[in-house]
Amino acid sequence: MRSIPLEAGLVLGVALVWAVLAAVYRFSPALGMPGYVRVWGAGAVMFLALAMPLLRWR
Amino acid sequence: MTEITFPAGAANQAEADRGPLSARIAALPRVDRRLLLGFVCVSLLALVLGLGFGLTTALARGGMIALDADSAYRVLTLHGTSAFFWWLYLAQVALMIGLAAGESTEGLKARPLIIAGVVVLVSGLVLSEGTALLRTPLLYDANPDLGREDPRAVAGMAGGHLLLALGLVLTSLAAIVTVLRARDRVTGAMTAMGFGVLAWAGFLIVSAIAAVNAFLPNLLWAFGRGAFPADAATEWHILFHNLHYLPLMATVLTWYALTQETTGTTSAFGSGFSKVVFSSYLVFVPPTSLYHMFLEPNLAESVRVTGSLLSLFVSVPTLTAFLVIVSSLELATRAKGTPAGLFGWIGRLPWGNPAFSAMGVAIVSTLLGLVFAFVLIQEKFAPLISDTLFVPGYFHFFAVGAVTETFLAGFLVIIPALTGRAVWQPRLMAAMPWLVLVGLVIFGACGMLAGLQGVPRRTFDIAYDGAAPAGWHALMVGFAVGAMVFASGLAIELFGVLRMLVGGKRGVPMAAMAPRPAGVPGGAAWTGPIAVVLLVALMTGATIGTFEVMRSLPIVVVGGHAGH
Numbered sequence: 040m041r042s043i044p045l046e047a048g049l050v051l052g053v054a055l056v057w058a059v060l061a062a063v064y065r066f067s068p069a070l071g072m073p074g075y076v077r078v079w080g081a082g083a084v085m086f087l088a089l090a091m092p093l094l095r096w097r
Numbered sequence: 098m099t100e101i102t103f104p105a106g107a108a109n110q111a112e113a114d115r116g117p118l119s120a121r122i123a124a125l126p127r128v129d130r131r132l133l134l135g136f137v138c139v140s141l142l143a144l145v146l147g148l149g150f151g152l153t154t155a156l157a158r159g160g161m162i163a164l165d166a167d168s169a170y171r172v173l174t175l176h177g178t179s180a181f182f183w184w185l186y187l188a189q190v191a192l193m194i195g196l197a198a199g200e201s202t203e204g205l206k207a208r209p210l211i212i213a214g215v216v217v218l219v220s221g222l223v224l225s226e227g228t229a230l231l232r233t234p235l236l237y238d239a240n241p242d243l244g245r246e247d248p249r250a251v252a253g254m255a256g257g258h259l260l261l262a263l264g265l266v267l268t269s270l271a272a273i274v275t276v277l278r279a280r281d282r283v284t285g286a287m288t289a290m291g292f293g294v295l296a297w298a299g300f301l302i303v304s305a306i307a308a309v310n311a312f313l314p315n316l317l318w319a320f321g322r323g324a325f326p327a328d329a330a331t332e333w334h335i336l337f338h339n340l341h342y343l344p345l346m347a348t349v350l351t352w353y354a355l356t357q358e359t360t361g362t363t364s365a366f367g368s369g370f371s372k373v374v375f376s377s378y379l380v381f382v383p384p385t386s387l388y389h390m391f392l393e394p395n396l397a398e399s400v401r402v403t404g405s406l407l408s409l410f411v412s413v414p415t416l417t418a419f420l421v422i423v424s425s426l427e428l429a430t431r432a433k434g435t436p437a438g439l440f441g442w443i444g445r446l447p448w449g450n451p452a453f454s455a456m457g458v459a460i461v462s463t464l465l466g467l468v469f470a471f472v473l474i475q476e477k478f479a480p481l482i483s484d485t486l487f488v489p490g491y492f493h494f495f496a497v498g499a500v501t502e503t504f505l506a507g508f509l510v511i512i513p514a515l516t517g518r519a520v521w522q523p524r525l526m527a528a529m530p531w532l533v534l535v536g537l538v539i540f541g542a543c544g545m546l547a548g549l550q551g552v553p554r555r556t557f558d559i560a561y562d563g564a565a566p567a568g569w570h571a572l573m574v575g576f577a578v579g580a581m582v583f584a585s586g587l588a589i590e591l592f593g594v595l596r597m598l599v600g601g602k603r604g605v606p607m608a609a610m611a612p613r614p615a616g617v618p619g620g621a622a623w624t625g626p627i628a629v630v631l632l633v634a635l636m637t638g639a640t641i642g643t644f645e646v647m648r649s650l651p652i653v654v655v656g657g658h659a660g661h
Contacts, residue, residue, distance in 0.1 A: 044285060045369055046292050049376040050299075060383040070400060072390075074310050074332045079383050082303040086379070089299050092277055093285075 047093035050086050058083035118358050119514040121199040129204040130515050132211055133195055137508060137515075138598065139219060140187035144501070144591065146226065147180025152584045155540070157557055158486075159577020160570070169557040170234045177237025178229050178257075180496065181340075183222050186261060188504040189347045190218070190268045193297060195511050196354060197272040200291045201279040207271040214267035221260025228253025236555075238337070241315045241329050252319035255312040262305035262312075269298035269305075289364065289371035293350045296375050297343075300382070304343055307336040334389040339382065344500040346378045348463070349418040351507045352456055356422055358510050359453040360446065362429040365622075366421055374421060377414040385411045391479040405476040412467050416632075419460065420625040427622035440624060451526035455506035455590075458530035462498025462537060464628065466491060468635045469545060472643050481647065486552040486576070490544025497583060498537045502530050505590055512597040519604020521596035529586045529593075536583025543575030549646045 043051075061080035064070050115121070122133070153172050157164045164172060198205050205211060229235075232250035235243045239254035276291040276298075287295070311332040317323030326332070353371065356362050364371050387404030388411075390396050430442040447453045469491035472478055482488070513520060520526060552559055552569055559565055559573070 045372060046287050046295075049292075049372060050296070053296075053376055053379040056380050057383055072331055072335075074328065074335050075383075075386070077310055078303070078307045078335050081306045082383075085303055085306075086299060089273070089295065 044093060047090050050090040050093060054083045054086035054090060057086060118196070118199045118354055119510050121202075122195060122511055122514040123517075125198055126204040128208065129198055132205070132208070132215065133191065133198065133511065134515050134598070135215055136187060136191035136194060137512060139215075139222065140184060140191050140504075141508075141591065141594065141598075143179050143183035143187050143222065147176055147184045148584060148587055148591070150176035150179060152580060155577045155580030155584075159573050159580075161574075161577055164557060166557065167234075170236070170555075171229065173555065174229045174234035174236050175226070178225050178254075181237050182258065182261060183225065185344050185496070185500060185504075186265060187218060187222070188508075189297075189301070189344065190214070190265065191511075192347060192351055192504060192507045193272050193294060193301070194268060195507070196290055196350065197275040197279075197294045197298075199354075200276050200288060200294065205271060205275050206278050207274040210267045210271040210274075214264045214271070217260050217267060218264035221257045221264060224253055224260060225257030228257060238333050239312060239315060240333075241318065241326050244319075245325075248319040248321075251315050255315040255319065258308055258312045259316065262308035265301045265305045269301040272298040287372075289368040289375070290350070290354060292372045293353065293375040296379055297346055297350055300339070300343060300346060300379060304336065304339040307339050311336045331390075331393075335386070338386040338389050342378060342382050345415055345463075345495070346375070348459065348500050348503040349378075349415060350375065351503045352418070352422055352460070355452055355456045355503075355506055355510065356426065359450050359456070360426060360429065362425050364421055365425040365428050371421065374414060374417050377417065381410055381414055388474045388476075388479070391474075391476055391483075401476050408474045411474065412470075415463065415467070416629060419463070420629065423460075423625035423628065424622040427624050428620050431620060431622075439627075443624070449524065449527050451520055451523055451530075451593075452506040452509040454527040455502045455509065455530040458534045459499045459502040459506065462494045462502065462534060464632055465538075465541070466494030466499060467632060468639050469494070469541070471636045472639050475640065478643060482548055484554050485548035486544045486554055487548025488554055490541045490546075490548055490576075493544075493583075494537055494541055497587070498534060501587070502533065505594060508594055509597075512594065513604070516597060516601075517603055518597045518601040521593040521601050526590060526593045529590045532586035533583045533590070536579050536581070536586060538579070540576055540579025540583060543572045543579060546646070547572040547576060549643060550650065 057079045061076050061083055064072055064075040064079065122130070125133070150172050153162070153164075154169075154176050156162045157169055157172070194205065194211065228250060232253055233244050233247040235241070235250055235254050239251065239258060241251045241255075244251035244254075272294055276287065276294045279291055280287050311329070314323055314326035314332070315329060318325050353364075384407050387400060388408040391401065391404065426446065427442050430436065430445050433445070436442040436445055446457070448457065469487075473482060473487065473491060509520060509526070512518075547569060548554070550566065550568065550572070552572070559569060
């Protein structure tokens with residue numbers, strides 16, 4: 040079993056939520072707000088990048 | 098299989114053992130202390146401007162000074178730009194850099210990024226203020242619709258906000274590098290504050306991206322390089338949602354630091370749980386954003402219902418942090434003796450410490466603001482009251498009472514550590530936050546009641562040729578009086594802070610006055626949960642009261658459309 044640090048787990052969780060929301064905005068015709076896709080999507084990528092140094096410690 | 102490892106109790110002890118924040122800041126390299134002082138000074142300049150223009154606005158709304166329509170809009174633009182953008186974000190940079198530096202024994206990392214950040218942010222401040230002063234006033238959201246005939250105004254306001262975004266990215270990257278390099282060399286673990294700064298800085302960077310998404314099309318249009326930004330209002334709302342959460346996240350992180358600094362109390366729930374709470378801000382940001390779109394006429398009914406349900410979660414992170422801090426304080430205070438009654442422990446807190454006093458007012462003000470925020474974001478109310486004076490009436494509980502008081506409390510800890518000067522008139526400085534709260538209650542009560550009766554938010558002349566209801570005038574006078582009271586308290590606090598920078602007497606370093614950090618014993622603490630139950634009851638009461646006030650109006654109010 041492999042463990043990941045709490046900090047990395049939390050930041051990855053944030054990236055996942057933002058990615059899911061970006062996808063919801065992208066594929067839901069009722070919303071029709073491309074700006075949300077851009078911002079939440081960019082946020083997901085940013086938090087994913089932030090998680091990398093937290094994971095690499097071990 | 099992968100499992101997430103929570104830090105053991107030793108992590109909490111390590112945080113308690115490393116000494117007060119003020120001592121760590123006082124020990125920073127000279128260059129870091131100067132950079133930190135630079136950010137503090139520039140942010141205070143923005144606060145002075147925001148306070149001055151804000152008071153002028155309130156006096157004009159109360160009929161105590163006369164402003165023509167153009168000047169009124171200009172003063173409103175200057176107030177919003179100075180206070181909502183520049184004060185709140187420059188102060189955040191100062192505190193973020195200070196807390197990050199406090200994590201590292203070697204001071205700040207990536208200093209060139211911070212120096213570049215200073216240059217960019219000061220340039221942005223000058224551009225924003227200059228544009229708001231000299232060109233067509235577009236309000237703080239830099240609305241391009243208002244600048245169709247003055248593209249230079251659109252370019253200046255958008256340019257100022259984009260420079261703010263760039264400055265936030267530069268300084269946030271430096272903060273991230275600093276806290277990452279300050280991790281435990283063996284385990285890689287971060288302190289709760291180190292992780293909080295990382296999350297906060299990440300959120301600032303994402304918000305800077307949202308600012309580019311909102312303002313770059315405006316800038317391109319103003320330079321003749323793009324089409325008119327027809328979706329500007331929607332793109333603004335994305336950024337605006339982040340701008341609600343960011344100062345509150347910064348506020349909660351500062352409370353966390355101040356609690357330890359002024360009382361020696363660490364979280365009773367452990368450093369791991371604090372990290373979960375800090376990251377919860379980021380989890381709750383995107384799903385709760387829909388309520389800003391309630392004023393859009395074409396929004397599908399299913400989206401309105403979903404937005405209404407999700408908006409109920411908007412205060413979960415702040416209330417969780419509130420519970421952690423209040424419960425930890427109660428447990429630690431009870432452990433020192435047996436205070437009388439359920440709430441007797443509150444009297445034993447260090448209310449004579451100006452930083453703690455300001456934090457206490459900030460917590461009360463946050464709870465008051467939450468009560469009325471929940472009225473505003475309800476789908477049935479939002480279209481009716483979003484363009485009324487209800488909005489400034491309630492949000493100053495957050496902007497002034499919660500966030501500004503917290504940031505000033507943070508400065509009361511940081512500045513003496515940087516300058517070696519004692520806090521000016523500590524008893525007076527401890528009393529001023531309560532004067533601010535009194536003023537806010539008057540201002541908020543009159544403003545919200547006026548808003549519920551239909552007083553518009555951004556129209557200064559509300560006489561309507563004598564057709565306006567007679568009750569409006571008294572409420573507007575009360576609104577201005579409340580503003581004068583809280584502005585007086587804030588002005589004295591500002592003077593006190595400035596005296597710690599220039600001319601104040603050298604005194605006992607804050608580090609020596611700060612209590613030794615200590616852990617928190619177990620036990621029962623009921624004040625926090627009782628406060629939350631009371632808060633829910635007040636929210637319900639405020640909602641019922643709002644319905645009753647609006648039903649008693651002699652006219653039907655038709656909602657606006659311009660957003661908030």
